[in-house]
Amino acid sequence: MVRIKVGIIGCGSIAKHRHIPEYAMNENVEIVAFCDIIAARAHAFADQYNAKAYVDYNELLENEEIDAVSVCTPNSLHAPVSIAALKAGKHVLCEKPMATSSEEAEAMIAAAEENGKKLMIGHNxxxxxxxxxxxxxxxxxxxxxxxxxxxxxxxxxxxxxxxxxxxxxxxxxxxxxxxxxxxxxxxxxxxxxxxxxxxxxxxxxxxxxxxxxxxxxxxxxxxxxxxxxxxxxxxxxxxxxxxxxxxxxxxxxxxxxxxxxxxxxxxxxxxxxxxxxxxxxxxxxQSNEEGQQTDTHVVEHFINSIVEDKTPPVCGNEGKKxxxxxxxxxxxxxxxxxxxx
Known part of the structure; x- marks a missing residue:
């Protein structure tokens, strides 16, 4: 069985309610790292999943065992963090909106292509x-x-x-x-x-x-x-x-x-x-209302695209459009x- 080692960058609500539980349910995934500027959040999830905690995403990206990351940061950081991750050789699942401009989106797409990595945008x-x-x-x-x-x-x-x-x-x-x-x-x-x-x-x-x-x-x-x-x-x-x-x-x-x-x-x-x-x-x-946190299948499609080496269904070009x-x-x-x- 293929094991994709994943890091989560940004440990707010979208990570807590969507990304983390969906990765945890996926038999092809091992969550190995969490990063948040609020250290307590990263450490809480790291303790729960026996993973490493970071407050600087650049340090997380230096971890060579990580294959893929979820970018769950504020919108203004989606492009810079995703581009850094792709250049570090990580596959990227980025939350929406993928960027703050067409130029940023194009730079993300180029980084994925130049480094031979998957880029998927979290449209569920x-x-x-x-x-x-x-x-x-x-x-x-x-x-x-x-x-x-x-x-x-x-x-x-x-x-x-x-x-x-x-x-x-x-x-x-x-x-x-x-x-x-x-x-x-x-x-x-x-x-x-x-x-x-x-x-x-x-x-x-x-x-x-x-x-x-x-x-x-x-x-x-x-x-x-x-x-x-x-x-x-x-x-x-x-x-x-x-x-x-x-x-x-x-x-x-x-x-x-x-x-x-x-x-x-x-x-x-x-x-x-x-x-x-x-x-x-x-x-x-899927809903933000209590009791409506169902599987979005976003993580499932992202991981399958890596395991099967195929284009993600919501690739960078789709996110840009x-x-x-x-x-x-x-x-x-x-x-x-x-x-x-």
């Missing part, structure tokens, strides 16, 4: 059962031509999720670069690209900071996106859905309407124009105009 929405089935339905032509969509990802904010609560780096533009659009919206751009099998070519958006006090990043955004073939729709990303989480997507098509994660009992619903309907209960989508939609939306809001992607 592709692996949700309802979304995987929806892609096959769209590809089959069962719905006919897709005309439009609406998608949303919103919850009450990272203070209820982050290890640092109200003082989280999520609210600091210098560390986060981007708010709800990078935390939630970029997941949906990746999902939409995956589902329709097309790239977006234009974006228009309103992006606001209105819900969170002492925040320097966006917390509410509504975007209009247009694809290559002319599919148009809206994407909402918000940290102000205070009554509960919304992670739904709806497609309006020639032969009917398909609803994903829009019903508490059925994760995929199709209402056809001819009066027929389908209801599918395919399991729950999803990021660029969000960057265009920010540019649109700032310039009050439609932006070509």
């Amino acid at each position: 929405q592709r692996f949700v059962p309802s979304h995987a089935k929806a892609r096959s339905i769209i590809e089959s032509g069962e719905l006919g031509k897709i005309y439009s969509f609406r998608t949303a990802f919103g919850h009450s904010g990272p203070e209820n999720w982050s290890a640092d609560g109200e003082h989280s780096w999520f609210f600091d533009k210098e560390q986060a670069f981007i708010g709800a659009m990078g935390d939630l919206g970029v997941h949906k751009t990746d999902l939409l690209r995956y589902l329709i099998g097309e790239e977006f070519v234009e974006a228009a958006a309103f992006v606001e900071t209105s819900a969170k006090q002492n925040s320097t990043v966006d917390d509410n955004a509504v975007c209009i996106l247009k694809s290559e073939s002319g599919i148009i729709g809206t994407l909402a990303a918000s940290w102000s859905y205070n009554g509960g989480e919304d992670n739904s997507t709806v497609f309006y098509a020639e032969k009917g309407i398909m609803r994903l994660e829009d019903d508490p009992d059925y994760s995929l619903i199709i209402d056809y124009k001819n009066g027929n309907s389908e209801r599918h209960s395919l399991g729950t989508i 999803s990021l660029e939609v969000i960057l265009a939306a920010l540019e649109s809001s700032a310039g009050k105009q439609i932006v070509r992607i």
